[in-house]
Amino acid sequence: MQSKPALETILSHRSIRKFTDQPISEETFERLIDAARRASSSNNLQCVTIIRVKDPAIRQMLRQASGMEYVTECAEFLVFCIDFHKHRQLDPDAQLDWTEVSLIGAVDTGIMAQNVLLAAESLGLGGVYIGALRNGIETAAKALNLPKFCVPLVGMCLGYPAQNPDLKPRLPxxxxxxxxxxxxxxxxxxxxxxxxxxxxxxxxxGESQQWQDAIRHTLDHAVRPHILPFFQQQGLLKR
CATH class of the missing domain: 1.20.5 (Single alpha-helices involved in coiled-coils or other helix-helix interfaces)
Structure with a gap:
């Protein structure tokens, strides 16, 4: 299995939102999960669970939760979850409602998801993060049957690219x-x-847009105010 060098892969990253019909082989998918498994983990807590969504009905629910059509149009759709459910099972005295615990989970989830995306891109695949899954976070959690102390943090579409977008400029x-x-x-x-x-x-x-426009679009209003109550409902972020 041939892959591009790491630095070349990183510097050529583009979000891909259109995919061919070509499936991802099981061998390739297993390598992506191996890349996830080798991600750095704070104190080796390994507090991330990946849900591979193959059921079309569940995909449709997640498409509705996120409002993103590519959720049902990609070869693979993954949901990366902060997961301390298994930790509570192994240690009933675990104090999981501290803010720092959720920060650990969010950092570890981002690291693992990026490992998967970079590995995928190195193998000729493309992908895009679906942070909009949190628009309907409770719907997503129910669709995936997530237990207490488990939160769907971000989705990821993966497949073979059917587009070749330009690199988006980054800050100098x-x-x-x-x-x-x-x-x-x-x-x-x-x-x-x-x-x-x-x-x-x-x-x-066809329209000009400055960096400040993206900032205003995202931050000049309440930003998903339902997130904190949901985390607390799941037993997290209470102190």
């Missing part, structure tokens, strides 16, 4: 990598970046 190095301490925002570098990303969006959608 000095705006995201500071030396010896936090540095003030460099307005001239930000202006250059805004011009670059505006050109990208004009080519992609």
């Amino acid at each position: 190095r000095p705006l995201m990598c500071h030396e010896n301490g936090y540095q003030p925002l460099d307005e001239s570098l930000l202006a250059d970046y805004n011009a670059e990303i505006a050109a990208y969006y004009r080519a992609r959608t």
Whole structure:
């Protein structure tokens, strides 16, 4: 099984939202899960569970929960869950409702999911994260029959790409990598970046969009206020 070098894979990442009908072989899928299993884990807690969703009816429920059509159009759809249910089974005295516990779970889940996506891309697959699954997080949890202390954090579509999008511009190095301490925002570098990303969006959608537009679109209103009550319902994030 041939794979691209790690750095080449990372630097060529694009989100893929259109897929061919070609299935992912079971051998390839097993390698992706092996990549997940080798992900770093805080204190070896291994507090992540992956749900591989093959049932079309469940996929449809998750499509409705997220509002993302590609959930039902990709070869594989995975849901990465913070999972402390098994830990409570093994240790009934585990104090799982501390905020730090959920932070550990979220960090470990992100690390594992990125391992899977990078491994997939190195093997010629494409994918896209479905954070919008949290729009209907309770619906998703019910569809997947998740127990207490288990939360569906992010979905992932995987398949063979049927598109070849341009690389999306990222912030220049000095705006995201500071030396010896936090540095003030460099307005001239930000202006250059805004011009670059505006050109990208004009080519992609026909409309100019600066970085601040994405910030306002996401953060200028209540951001999924149902998330905290759901975590608490699951026995997490209470103190």
